[in-house]
Amino acid sequence: MSERKRRAGPGAAAGGSTSKKPRGASAAASYAQSLRSKLRPDDSILASLRALASASAQSKPATASSAGAKALAEDDPASDSSSYIVVADQDINSVTSRINRLVLSVARSILAGRGFSFSVPSRTSTNQVYLPDLDRIVLLRREAARPFANVTTARKATVTARVLSLVHAVLRRGIHVTKRDLFYTDVKLFEDQAHSDAVLDDVSCMLGCTRSSLHVVASEKGVVVGRLIFHDDGDRIDCTRMGVGGKAIPPNIDRVSGIESDALFILLVEKDAAFMRLAEDRFYNRFPCIILTAKGQPDVATRLFLRRLKVELKLPVLAMVDSDPYGLKILSVYMCGSKNMSYDSANLTTPDIKWLGVRPSDLDKYRVPEQCRLPMTDHDIKVGKEMLAEDFVKQNASWVKELETMLQTKQKAEIQALSSFGFQYLTEVYLPLKLQQEDWI
Amino acid sequence: MSERKRRAGPGAAAGGSTSKKPRGASAAASYAQSLRSKLRPDDSILASLRALASASAQSKPATASSAGAKALAEDDPASDSSSYIVVADQDINSVTSRINRLVLSVARSILAGRGFSFSVPSRTSTNQVYLPDLDRIVLLRREAARPFANVTTARKATVTARVLSLVHAVLRRGIHVTKRDLFYTDVKLFEDQAHSDAVLDDVSCMLGCTRSSLHVVASEKGVVVGRLIFHDDGDRIDCTRMGVGGKAIPPNIDRVSGIESDALFILLVEKDAAFMRLAEDRFYNRFPCIILTAKGQPDVATRLFLRRLKVELKLPVLAMVDSDPYGLKILSVYMCGSKNMSYDSANLTTPDIKWLGVRPSDLDKYRVPEQCRLPMTDHDIKVGKEMLAEDFVKQNASWVKELETMLQTKQKAEIQALSSFGFQYLTEVYLPLKLQQEDWI
CATH class of the missing domain: 3.40.1360.10 (Dna Topoisomerase Vi A Subunit; Chain: A, domain 2)
Structure with a gap:
């Protein structure tokens, strides 16, 4: 067997220098050699x-294994679904105008006497389901109000407003920041990075934009x-x-x-x-x-x-x-x-x-x-x-x-x-x- | 203060879009602005x-803060020290010939009737000291015999021989492998990756080469x-x-x-x-x-x-x-x-x-x-x-x-x-x- 290995030359597997030992390692090398000979050009x-x-x-989208919905195209996914939330990559202008529209609607709500409130998609685990048709986990569309004039949500509404304004500032400068950076811009308000992180995900859902569109990487x-x-x-x-x-x-x-x-x-x-x-x-x-x-x-x-x-x-x-x-x-x-x-x-x-x-x-x-x-x-x-x-x-x-x-x-x-x-x-x-x-x- | 911030324009720190809040964040922004004005061109x-x-x-080596020995040059450090071990980067040929010389000396020892044994530097923690002159931790030169004909060292001597042969094979092919790769080439012998890793460090010391010279990265x-x-x-x-x-x-x-x-x-x-x-x-x-x-x-x-x-x-x-x-x-x-x-x-x-x-x-x-x-x-x-x-x-x-x-x-x-x-x-x-x-x- 050691003979065969020597003949195999430099192409043989390593471990060849210990030709004296008829142990596992050299048996393995000769098996590797036998597989090698099976290789076609x-x-x-x-x-x-x-x-x-x-x-x-x-295979787009016809032959993609199971359902056609599994398609992997760059079309705008926001249109084809009403039961679950889909966010999409958006450019700076689009995200900025979405933020502006959102803030405008909040302002209108205040003027109409309905108060300062955000409508935020629920991201609880019961709301996260696997859709076989899509072959991925999605977030069901179910929203909850986050009014400022409520003891339980006042803080979260404030944090949401602050995160929206920070993301707006980041986009205006055309830079990218990390979640940690975002947290440190207002530690007094955010208290814990988990809070600003969670609201950032909320904002992503509210705006229908991916987190990378928000320039938070x-x-x-x-x-x-x-x-x-x-x-x-x-x-x-x-x-x-x-x-x-x-x-x-x-x-x-x-x-x-x-x-x-x-x-x-x-x-x-x-x-x-x-x-x-x-x-x-x-x-x-x-x-x-x-x-x-x-x-x-x-x-x-x-x-x-x-x-x-x-x-x-x-x-x-x-x-x-x-x-x-x-x-x-x-x-x-x-x-x-x-x-x-x-x-x-x-x-x-x-x-x-x-x-x-x-x-x-x-x-x-x-x-x-x-x-x-x-x-x-x-x-x-x-x-x-x-x-x-x-x-x-x-x-x-x-x-x-x-x-x-x-x-x-x-x-x-x-x-x-x-x-x-x-x-x-x-x-x-x-x-x-x-x-x-x-x-x- | 919000006035000052607006004037600062796009160069001002982020957070500027919340000009209504005289909170910590905007005070910080104005402080940042005052520091900015201190900057020279x-x-x-x-x-x-x-x-x-x-x-x-x-500064080579004269002005290097403390001792001249702190010099950072590419000279061969193997020469200037006898009390501690210094390994150096070596090319493939040099490492290969060092392995050959080492194996030859072991063979001579066997022929001379002194038996199969390696001389291995001790790497115990008492042997690792900080040298202020060098401003780094070094390994003192103290060697121990690792004879094959001894129950306590027989296995380690075998592992050492095997690692030497594997390194030799890697160098001959001119490739690089990881410690994990090395371990898996002979799991039966090495048993645990900690064993092959430790012996690899031994081999590095014995040959006076860095681990990267051994092509284990x-x-x-x-x-x-x-x-x-x-x-x-x-x-x-x-x-x-x-x-x-x-x-x-x-x-x-x-x-x-x-x-x-x-x-x-x-x-x-x-x-x-x-x-x-x-x-x-x-x-x-x-x-x-x-x-x-x-x-x-x-x-x-x-x-x-x-x-x-x-x-x-x-x-x-x-x-x-x-x-x-x-x-x-x-x-x-x-x-x-x-x-x-x-x-x-x-x-x-x-x-x-x-x-x-x-x-x-x-x-x-x-x-x-x-x-x-x-x-x-x-x-x-x-x-x-x-x-x-x-x-x-x-x-x-x-x-x-x-x-x-x-x-x-x-x-x-x-x-x-x-x-x-x-x-x-x-x-x-x-x-x-x-x-x-x-x-x-």
């Missing part, structure tokens, strides 16, 4: 990827690399020339423009270790793609960016996450949104993400060694069972099957577990083979 | 910054923007054209080359909210600088990058951290290193960072409103007292004074607290004024 794999990409480009965490060109605040960014570090995903999505790409798919990666491997090996040059990661739990900026790419480029999105309930949970946040931001789910979610790997069935299929798998904890199993009850999982029979496999074997594994077959196994064998076999669900 | 501030930059460029967290051009894995990165998002700092510092800059200083920022403000306002165009942040606790990649910039560009480093014990702790990690990585402190630390703000004395000096200050918790006070006992703080009388002020007033404040004077107060008033007054310690 790249041209043949690329042909099938091209077919996938063009199918994805035409989240901090950035994500990075992107690959076959993508875009403008960040006017600067042209070529993501094939971003080295190994990649380009930090901008916090303010409205400053992103001029998106161009010759990629065939978007590869969404859970963790930065896998991202680094892909970036260093310039995987996107072999299989034209855009690679992005939020380094764990997806932040708002990365979710907005992914959706923007999907909407504009109409590329299929393939996901590489750990084979554990959290990997699936991360997918669910990208696809269906989080409950807290349900009013903005249309802008934050990217439906139709394909689960490429590492899937529970991959562990046996790709012979991930026993010692690289981890036993699921009680908490893991609890989360897994909760996921099984989620509507978005139930919609996809093959996802249910995978999750059941996971809960049955009680085993989990990280993407990094693939390193047991060699450091570059991920980019040289596993992913190419997955793409060749169109092995996503 | 930028040319005059730039002249003093130029003087600072050229002083910094010549940490994950990246930091971002950079401003007057800086460098090459990341051969791609030319112009950090003035990285939009608001900035460029992610590459995890593998040895792929960074061709550093060029016309900046006058490096602005080190604790948090990404402040970074975003500086990036969006393109602060570096008004005052030529390089702005970087690790988004909280500094990671190894950001520390390596900062040091690299300081070594090559010889620019002064000014730091903006929260006014709390953790802000100071973060500075200490950049300046003196963490105890765990003491053997590599020479490559990871950047001495002579100036504490620009937010300093405890700034709270009164810049009239940060009471409600934007937070009371220190018992834990904060404990950490503050510990910092006061740290050698690196004691060396600088003005730092001690600031820390004493903090502990006396029992108040802390975030950088974001400056937003109470307007969203752009940081970039338009506070920082320019600090630079004008050369108010750093």
Whole structure:
């Protein structure tokens, strides 16, 4: 066996320098080599990827898996719904005039003797529901009055007025601020950042604008690399020339423009270790793609960016996450949104993400060694069972099957577990083979 | 007062749209305006910054504050020390031949009948000391044998051999891997990542190489923007054209080359909210600088990058951290290193960072409103007292004074607290004024 490994030359998996030990590691290397021989030439794999990409480009809205309503277009969603709240990206002028109209209506109400009051959408959890037709969590349309002349709401009405005025000031200057900045402009009134944050979400719903339209942004965490060109605040960014570090995903999505790409798919990666491997090996040059990661739990900026790419480029999105309930949970946040931001789910979610790997069935299929798998904890199993009850999982029979496999074997594994077959196994064998076999669900 | 504010026009601090309320916020805005009027023209501030930059460029090693040993040069530090261990960046060939020499000496030991054994530097905490002359934490030179023919060390000797062989394989391929990747290549042997991580540090000490020379990298967290051009894995990165998002700092510092800059200083920022403000306002165009942040606790990649910039560009480093014990702790990690990585402190630390703000004395000096200050918790006070006992703080009388002020007033404040004077107060008033007054310690 050590003979075979030597012959494999520099292309063989790492660990080759310890040819004396006929242990797990070298068996793994020879198995990796046998898989490698199954790989067809790249041209043949690329042909099938091209077919996938063009199918994805035409799937608007007809072929999009389930309902037509799942469509991912840039049309104004505010019009097509009366039962639930949909906010949309708006430009500075539009948001400013919405604020002006709102304040004017409040003024009219005062003049008419009806007093100073806001009408605010209710964002309680009972009001946040998953709509199977839309395949995302939405906020039902149900409003409550917030009068100033009422002991229980006087403070909240004041905070609402103050936040409206601050957002107005931010927009007038054309800058972006964080939630924390907003809080600190009037600590005396807001008292706690949770208060100003909550009212900011209220204001977003009241105006029918996304939070990023209000120019209040989240901090950035994500990075992107690959076959993508875009403008960040006017600067042209070529993501094939971003080295190994990649380009930090901008916090303010409205400053992103001029998106161009010759990629065939978007590869969404859970963790930065896998991202680094892909970036260093310039995987996107072999299989034209855009690679992005939020380094764990997806932040708002990365979710907005992914959706923007999907909407504009109409590329299929393939996901590489750990084979554990959290990997699936991360997918669910990208696809269906989080409950807290349900009013903005249309802008934050990217439906139709394909689960490429590492899937529970991959562990046996790709012979991930026993010692690289981890036993699921009680908490893991609890989360897994909760996921099984989620509507978005139930919609996809093959996802249910995978999750059941996971809960049955009680085993989990990280993407990094693939390193047991060699450091570059991920980019040289596993992913190419997955793409060749169109092995996503 | 509202009259004065209106006259101030669009340059006035935010919050101006609520002119009816004579509350804290508008008083703050008018105070900000009075400070703004103290600002000299930028040319005059730039002249003093130029003087600072050229002083910094010549301070090698003579004027570097305390001891000459604090010098920050790219000389080989391995030669000038016998009492403590210093590792250095080495290229692939050098590390490979060091591994070969090491393995050869082990083989000779076996042939000579002395058995299979490694000589490994002790990295226990009693061996990690702060050297005032060097102004950083170092690892004393004290070695222990790690023989294979001994029950207590047999396993560790095997792990050491395995890690050496894996590093050798990584170097031969010219790639970079994470600690997690390394662990997963032989889970059966390593059992726990803590074991392979610890031995990796041992190997780093044994070979006298930095961990990044071994091509085992940490994950990246930091971002950079401003007057800086460098090459990341051969791609030319112009950090003035990285939009608001900035460029992610590459995890593998040895792929960074061709550093060029016309900046006058490096602005080190604790948090990404402040970074975003500086990036969006393109602060570096008004005052030529390089702005970087690790988004909280500094990671190894950001520390390596900062040091690299300081070594090559010889620019002064000014730091903006929260006014709390953790802000100071973060500075200490950049300046003196963490105890765990003491053997590599020479490559990871950047001495002579100036504490620009937010300093405890700034709270009164810049009239940060009471409600934007937070009371220190018992834990904060404990950490503050510990910092006061740290050698690196004691060396600088003005730092001690600031820390004493903090502990006396029992108040802390975030950088974001400056937003109470307007969203752009940081970039338009506070920082320019600090630079004008050369108010750093």
